Amino acid sequence: xxxxxxxxxxxxxxxxxxxxxxxxxxxxxxxxxxxxxxxxxxxxxxxxxxxxxxxxxxxxxxxxxxxxxxxxxxxxxxxxxxxxxxxxxxxxxxxxxxxxxxxxxxxxxxxxxxxxxxxxxxxxxxxxxxxxxxxxxxxxxxxxxxxxxxxxxxxxxxxxxxxxxxxxxxxxxxxxxxxxxxxxxxxxxxxxxxxxxxxxxxxxxxxxxxxxxxxxxxxxxxxxxxxxxxxxxxxxxxxxxxxxxxxxxxxxxxxxxxxxxxxxxxxxxxxxxxxxxxxxxxxxxxxxxxxxxxxxxxxxxxxxxxxxxxxxxxxxxxxxxxxxxxxxxxxxxxxxxxxxxxxxxxxxxxxxxxxxx
Amino acid sequence: xxxxxxxxxxxxxxxxxxxxxxxxxxxxxxxxxxxxxxxxxxxxxxxxxxxxxxxxxxxxxxxxxxxxxxxxxxxxxxxxxxxxxxxxxxxxxxxxxxxxxxxxxxxxxxxxxxxxxxxxxxxxxxxxxxxxxxxxxxxxxxxxxxxxxxxxxxxxxxxxxxxxxxxxxxxxxxxxxxxxxxxxxxxxxxxxxxxxxxxxxxxxxxxxxxxxxxxxxxxxxxxxxxxxxxxxxxxxxxxxxxxxxxxxxxxxxxxxxxxxxxxxxxxxxxxxxxxxxxxxxxxxxx
Amino acid sequence: xxxxxxxxxxxxxxxxxxxxxxxxxxxxxxxxxxxxxxxxxxxxxxxxxxxxxxxxxxxxxxxxxxxxxxxxxxxxxxxxxxxxxxxxxxxxxxxxxxxxxxxxxxxxxxxxxxxxxxxxxxxxxxxxxxxxxxxxxxxxxxxxxxxxxxxxxxxxxxxxxxxxxxxxxxxxxxxxxxxxxxxxxxxxxxxxxxxxxxxxxxxxxxxxxxxxxxxxxxxxxxxxxxxxxxxxxxxxxxxxxxxxxxxxxxxxxxxxxxxxxxxxxxxxxxxxxxxxxxxxxxxxxxxxxxxxxxxxxx
Numbered sequence: 001x002x003x004x005x006x007x008x009x010x011x012x013x014x015x016x017x018x019x020x021x022x023x024x025x026x027x028x029x030x031x032x033x034x035x036x037x038x039x040x041x042x043x044x045x046x047x048x049x050x051x052x053x054x055x056x057x058x059x060x061x062x063x064x065x066x067x068x069x070x071x072x073x074x075x076x077x078x079x080x081x082x083x084x085x086x087x088x089x090x091x092x093x094x095x096x097x098x099x100x101x102x103x104x105x106x107x108x109x110x111x112x113x114x115x116x117x118x119x120x121x122x123x124x125x126x127x128x129x130x131x132x133x134x135x136x137x138x139x140x141x142x143x144x145x146x147x148x149x150x151x152x153x154x155x156x157x158x159x160x161x162x163x164x165x166x167x168x169x170x171x172x173x174x175x176x177x178x179x180x181x182x183x184x185x186x187x188x189x190x191x192x193x194x195x196x197x198x199x200x201x202x203x204x205x206x207x208x209x210x211x212x213x214x215x216x217x218x219x220x221x222x223x224x225x226x227x228x229x230x231x232x233x234x235x236x237x238x239x240x241x242x243x244x245x246x247x248x249x250x251x252x253x254x255x256x257x258x259x260x261x262x263x264x265x266x267x268x269x270x271x272x273x274x275x276x277x278x279x280x281x282x283x284x285x286x287x288x289x290x291x292x293x294x295x296x297x298x299x300x301x302x303x304x305x306x307x308x309x310x311x312x313x314x315x316x317x318x319x320x321x322x323x324x325x326x327x328x329x330x331x332x333x334x335x336x337x338x339x340x341x342x343x344x345x346x347x348x349x350x351x352x353x354x355x356x357x
Numbered sequence: 358x359x360x361x362x363x364x365x366x367x368x369x370x371x372x373x374x375x376x377x378x379x380x381x382x383x384x385x386x387x388x389x390x391x392x393x394x395x396x397x398x399x400x401x402x403x404x405x406x407x408x409x410x411x412x413x414x415x416x417x418x419x420x421x422x423x424x425x426x427x428x429x430x431x432x433x434x435x436x437x438x439x440x441x442x443x444x445x446x447x448x449x450x451x452x453x454x455x456x457x458x459x460x461x462x463x464x465x466x467x468x469x470x471x472x473x474x475x476x477x478x479x480x481x482x483x484x485x486x487x488x489x490x491x492x493x494x495x496x497x498x499x500x501x502x503x504x505x506x507x508x509x510x511x512x513x514x515x516x517x518x519x520x521x522x523x524x525x526x527x528x529x530x531x532x533x534x535x536x537x538x539x540x541x542x543x544x545x546x547x548x549x550x551x552x553x554x555x556x557x558x559x560x561x562x563x564x565x566x567x568x569x570x571x572x573x574x575x576x577x578x579x580x581x582x583x584x585x586x587x588x589x590x591x592x593x594x595x596x597x598x599x600x601x602x603x604x605x606x607x608x609x610x611x612x613x614x615x616x617x618x619x620x621x622x623x624x625x626x627x628x629x630x631x632x633x634x635x636x637x638x639x640x641x642x643x
Numbered sequence: 644x645x646x647x648x649x650x651x652x653x654x655x656x657x658x659x660x661x662x663x664x665x666x667x668x669x670x671x672x673x674x675x676x677x678x679x680x681x682x683x684x685x686x687x688x689x690x691x692x693x694x695x696x697x698x699x700x701x702x703x704x705x706x707x708x709x710x711x712x713x714x715x716x717x718x719x720x721x722x723x724x725x726x727x728x729x730x731x732x733x734x735x736x737x738x739x740x741x742x743x744x745x746x747x748x749x750x751x752x753x754x755x756x757x758x759x760x761x762x763x764x765x766x767x768x769x770x771x772x773x774x775x776x777x778x779x780x781x782x783x784x785x786x787x788x789x790x791x792x793x794x795x796x797x798x799x800x801x802x803x804x805x806x807x808x809x810x811x812x813x814x815x816x817x818x819x820x821x822x823x824x825x826x827x828x829x830x831x832x833x834x835x836x837x838x839x840x841x842x843x844x845x846x847x848x849x850x851x852x853x854x855x856x857x858x859x860x861x862x863x864x865x866x867x868x869x870x871x872x873x874x875x876x877x878x879x880x881x882x883x884x885x886x887x888x889x890x891x892x893x894x895x896x897x898x899x900x901x902x903x904x905x906x907x908x909x910x911x912x913x914x915x916x917x918x919x920x921x922x923x924x925x926x927x928x929x930x931x932x933x934x935x936x937x938x939x940x941x
Contacts, residue, residue: 037775038775038778038779038782041775041776041778041779042779042782044779045779045780046791049791049792049795050795153676156676156927157676157924160920160923160924160927161916161920163867163923164867164871164916164919164920164922164923165916165919166871166874166875166878166891166894166912166915166916166919167875168874168875168878168891168894169874169878169894169908169911169912169915169916170912172894172898172901172908172912173908173909173912175901176901176902176905180902255460256455256456256457256460256461257460257461257462257463257464259412259417259455259461260455260461260462260463260471260523260526261463262415262417262447263415263417263447263448263452263453263455263527264447264448264452264474264475264478264526264527265444265445265446265447265448265449265475265478265479266444266448266474266478267444268440275463275466278463278465278466279463279464279465293784294784296784296787297784297785297786297787300786300787300790300875300879301786301875301878301879304878304879305898315787315790316790316879319790319793319794319879319881320880322794324794324795327790327791327794328791330787331783331787331788331790331791334783334784334787335782335783338782338783338784339782342782353465354464354465354510354512355464355465355510355512
């Protein structure tokens with residue numbers, strides 16, 4: 001009976017394995033083909049979900065009380081009267097030329113809407129991943145080094161707890177405790193409503209823009225609002241990072257070169273960090289990259305709780321009014337981000353692991 | 358038993374045991390020996406506890422319980438030293454050559470840096486000095502192009518080369534005792550003798566006490582001065598390599614009979630037929 | 644598709660499966676964390692079975708004279724914005740939770756097994772195509788894809804279950820494929836082939852039973868994720884619809900009152916957390932119990 005725990009293979013198995021079924025490093029050409037095929041599949045999937053399900057895209061645009069004629073006009077303009085394969089190629093052409101249509105709710109092109117909300121989510125996710133990796137990696141190493149001792153068990157429960165909490169609920173409890181009761185952090189939104197509009201920066205990242213503008217009030221307000229949702233997201237992502245770090249590390253600690261390092265007279269501490277840990281760095285980059293993509297999932301929920309004007313909220317808002325075009329564009333973008341992160345981690349493997357050169 | 362002069366290592370009734378569900382299980386039982394500036398072989402089959410002895414001497418068995426009446430290394434009782442004091446002994450005064458360079462070298466660090474590290478740990482010096490030391494040591498183990506080899510990664514060197522790098526790493530600090538744990542059994546037959554020759558030269562030049570752990574009786578009797586035969590965690594017999602033919606313990610005799618030899622009888626080689634009384638060591642061996 | 648799981652097995656095989664099962668159980672009970680997980684899950688099942696008997700009130704009866712009552716007295720966990728008893732709603736919610744887990748599991752298991760074993764056994768172009776599809780599904784975070792499906796199908800509990808099932812079969816398929824590859828070249832499969840058994844028959848009778856144990860474990864590990872995804876969908880208003888006492892949906896409606904009436908969101912949240920933690924602890928214990936590498940050191 002083989003249960004994949006990520007122990008055996010030198011490369012992590014998980015969400016990221018999809019570009020390399022054999023677990024081996026592919027040739028660059030093979031990889032490009034593989035990426036293209038996956039992208040094409042992604043398009044087919046979003047097309048199928050978007051067009052072949054019961055939700056009526058016309059109704060979402062024209063509203064419930066529209067006349068037959070209006071309905072028919074929109075129906076034909078969307079090309080829904082054409083055969084399905086023709087619709088698909090039209091969709092394909094639109095995507096390739098960057099035409100993702102107009103969002104019903106905002107009246108703006110979907111892609112510019114998404115570009116507008118993305119920085120808020122990236123800011124949140126980046127902060128979260130720093131916390132998640134900063135917490136998860138040391139905990140994973142400590143757990144592995146103290147395998148089966150009390151520290152290992154405490155860390156196991158702590159990280160499983162982070163893995164088990166419904167993040168939208170923890171967000172609320174966090175708001176009740178740290179905002180409403182203790183007043184330590186800011187409440188909903190990216191900053192106090194008082195400051196909204198004061199800083200309109202070039203990047204869209206509030207922390208950076210406020211620094212550029214030299215407006216410390218906005219900076220602190222933004223940081224104050226960011227810290228709670230980012231910590232909660234980070235904690236939940238640290239669970240996976242901790243577990244994988246522990247498992248990679250256990251693998252390394254059983255290796256003979258660790259004994260060599262000890263024989264040379266290195267202390268336990270130096271052996272762990274200078275020898276074993278350097279061997280899992282590359283694997284960890286992959287795990288962190290994948291967790292970063294996974295944060296998009298948590299962002300959908302946590303942004304709703306914290307009224308965070310980011311990608312997740314944009315997605316749910318469009319979901320609730322049934323704007324399938326906007327929703328599918330969001331889904332497509334998540335898929336593309338995931339593929340991008342996979343490619344990135346593959347590239348990092350090539351660069352940092354001497355064995356793949 | 359001949360006591361060598363100038364004893365470096367004196368071991369008396371060393372036992373190593375592991376905890377299990379039902380109490381302690383012995384991996385090594387009451388073994389005693391001493392080591393001077395000589396080559397001592399420890400021979401035994403897998404599971405006989407021979408590798409455990411090597412690691413116990415360096416106190417590298419975190420989960421094991423090590424006990425001994427005596428475990429003196431140049432007058433220092435090893436079992437009473439703190440972990441910090443052990444760090445000064447490991448790699449500096451006592452080191453160990455491990456079996457397979459494919460696994461015993463850190464795969465993502467340059468081999469030269471790994472050799473130099475052994476020096477940097479114990480001597481206050483610049484990286485450049487350590488590099489120079491490592492370079493000359495690589496030369497000493499007959500690596501022809503140390504400049505190039507220094508910057509290679511372990512997967513880029515052959516097994517024989519890897520083991521020579523290992524030897525360089527472990528002998529760089531001029532230790533008094535080197536334990537070689539099956540140093541050639543992972544190597545191709547063709548390079549075994551070469552690697553052994555290098556090890557032999559360096560050990561004799563520098564007056565190092567060598568403990569050679571192996572399952573290969575022929576190799577050990579040809580290479581070492583004295584041989585300890587281990588069976589089931591005990592030393593059952595201890596004798597000079599040159600007097601191997603006069604072995605008295607039935608296990609040793611069985612081993613000898615199982616060796617093929619040129620010009621010997623053509624009858625099928627005898628197979629070890631285990632008997633419980635083999636676990637009783639000869640008088641004076643333990 | 645379900646007949647894969649229900650396919651009659653020879654009695655001897657079933658009997659021989661009991662002993663290892665008991666061993667696994669013993670192993671699980673030895674560790675306090677997985678024993679805790681098992682206990683919580685057992686409790687959950689019992690509560691679901693006896694929910695009508697244990698509930699102090701009708702979960703759906705509104706009482707507008709008695710809204711937002713704090714815990715204590717007549718209402719153990721207080722009442723919600725419509726005067727419904729939260730304790731009774733939580734109890735009935737256990738049934739919804741178990742229902743979701745059950746339906747998702749019996750859908751995902753067979754789909755994953757079918758895709759994985761066919762891809763692994765037939766190989767070649769089947770393998771390439773099926774695994775490519777699997778990979779595409781895997782290139783999304785589960786919740787996002789589930790959101791997309793629910794958006795297309797329309798929000799409801801059943802659609803949420805379908806969406807979760809559609810997004811959680813790929814890891815099972817990958818696992819089943821990996822298992823199949825290890826069995827494919829073994830002698831007893833070759834023997835079956837030489838006897839003229841059809842690929843379908845070989846897959847059903849020789850490969851699927853061998854994959855079942857590890858697939859079951861993976862399904863258990865999945866359950867925590869299923870619970871969290873379902874709760875998340877409920878919270879976003881895309882899963883179970885009011886007045887159903889689904890825990891995620893309860894949190895969503897309680898959100899408006901959370902600053903003054905903390906009990907509205909606290910108790911459903913703790914329930915989700917406990918159950919998902921229990922499945923995670925159990926899964927973690929199972930992995931330890933069945934990982935040969937880990938067994939060796941004990």
